[in-house]
Amino acid sequence: MDLLYAVRHGQSTANAAFAANTSVEADDTTIGLTDLGQRQATAVGRRFAALGADQLPDLVLCSPYLRAVQTWQLMEQQLRAAGRDLPCHRIDQRLYDRHRGLLSHLSPIVVRERFPEESAKEARDPLGYRPPDGESFRDVADRLRGVVADLAADRRHRRVLIVAHDAVVLFLRQLLENLTDAEVSAIAADGLAGNASITSWARHADGYRLVAYDQRTHLPPS
Secondary structure (H helix, E strand, O other): OOEEEEEEEOEHHHHHHHOOOOOOOOHHHHHOHHHHHHHHHHHHHHHHHHHHHHHOOOEEEOOOOOOHHHHHHHHHHHHOOOOOOOOEEEOOOOOOOOOHHHHHHOOOHHHHHHHHHHHHHHHOOOOOOOOOOOOOOHHHHHHHHHHHHHHHHHHOOEEEEEEEEEEHHHHHHHHHHHHOHHHHHHHHHHHOOOOOOOOEEEEOOOOEEEEEEEOOOOOOHH
């Protein structure tokens, strides 16, 4: 693998609710894109459709969650419309979003109000904290290790696109760039990858180096 791209899904109905400090009562796997999220996914598709042949992905791995699947479908439409070769496409069950269990879809403010003890636990150990019935960020990293190992062993595909979630992008950074927990926490504190943003890495003799993180210049105004 010479190039790896990671695209976060476009804005979802849960993202919009979170920004408004409200919650969504829904199965996380079935949350879809907003109208803005669809426009964002279309825009990132146009961005990829404009890539040169030596940069266009030849394999796509997608999260099983609806918002990621919809994002890739809209991207694929743009590739098809531009007459570009379509990459192989697979759903990878390991690429799902971090499962926050009891705290799913709740903003930090709401968590502090309803579950102050859980909020305090998370503040003490942001990466290791596991919500009730949920998983920690370290759990996300553990399942992504298998994805990275599979890509390293793949001699057929040279340019890979992952369509998934902000936690997946963050911990791909840790695994590919050999970042410490402190470095990962600093990135998270500065801001996670935005909706329909592009992060990319290129292979070098000593491993993978970050090309760009959280690119959003291709996106329409919100």
